[in-house]
Amino acid sequence: MRSYQGRDPRGTMSGVKIIPIGKPRTVRQRILEALGDLLAKQGFDGLSLDLLARTAGLERGVILRHFQDFDDVVTAFGQSSAFWPTVDELREDVAERFAAMPPRAQLAHFFKATIRGLLARPRTLDILAWELMSRNRYTRLLEYPRVRSALEFFESVTGDVPESLDLTAIVAVLGGAAIFLTVRSRQSGVFGGLNLYDDADRERVNRALDLLLSGLIREAETRQ
CATH class of the missing domain: 1.10.10.60 (Homeodomain-like)
Incomplete structure (x- = not known):
């Protein structure tokens, strides 16, 4: 069952809070x-x-x-929650059990929650699409806060993460993939047969993230 169609999602995703409209603005x-x-x-x-x-x-x-x-x-x-999901938002649905989750599940959750948070921010996805075509000091200013957010999230990961696991590279590759897939879903609906506004397709991506992180950690453990 599709929760969204096409490139203009105007509903709300399950588990995602949208900032309400109508409140007085400063x-x-x-x-x-x-x-x-x-x-x-x-x-x-x-x-x-x-x-x-x-x-x-x-x-x-x-x-x-x-x-x-x-x-x-x-x-x-760039630092506002209107633009980028906060660490608290990313962990919101698993906050009480996060510390008990195995490292592979904690790492995978970061990317799943980031995808969900970006899909709930269509304006951010439009900005990221422009960012892919232009690099200047303003794109860098928007980039710094989200890098700090990722670092803050990964500093909270508990359990034994293999020292040989290159988290910097993993965040760059999987984080880049999450951004690209969400932007493409917003712009053209489908990429590689997947539309992340489709619940079933998003669950396929979630399962792939679980498998990827499990495999990466298992491989790193064998090399220690």
């Missing part, structure tokens, strides 16, 4: 939301404080009363 939130909309629609070329001010419908000076400069706005957006 000026700071208004600025960050305007930046997110701007990035999702136009990408990274031509970004400027003046363009953001026009998009937000605010004077340039108003923005500078809330942020040091434009880089500070981009950094704050």
Whole structure:
């Protein structure tokens, strides 16, 4: 049974909290939301404080009363839960039993939860699609917070993880795959026969992650 069709998911996924609309926004939130909309629609070329001010419908000076400069706005957006899942969100559905899970399950959960969190953030997926085509200081500012989030998550992994297991490479490969697959599902619906908005297809990916992490840890253990 399909929970979503095509490239414009507007419902909610089971177990994923969507930030409710309709609540009063602070000026700071208004600025960050305007930046997110701007990035999702136009990408990274031509970004400027003046363009953001026009998009937000605010004077340039108003923005500078809330942020040091434009880089500070981009950094704050990258650190916001509206853009990227927090560690607490990633662990939310397994928080009480996370410490008891074997390392392979903890590692696999990170990628499963990241996929789920990204699918619940279509604007983020649109921004990531632009990011694949453009590399500049703003893309790097958005990248730093999510790298720190990954490091924070993996620092909480319990149990005996083989020292020979190259977590940096694993995060780069599987994290990159998670981003690519979610972006492609958002943009074109299907990649390699998989649509991650389809519950059955997403479960296939989850099983593949379980097998991959189990195999990687088993291989690392044999080399110790």
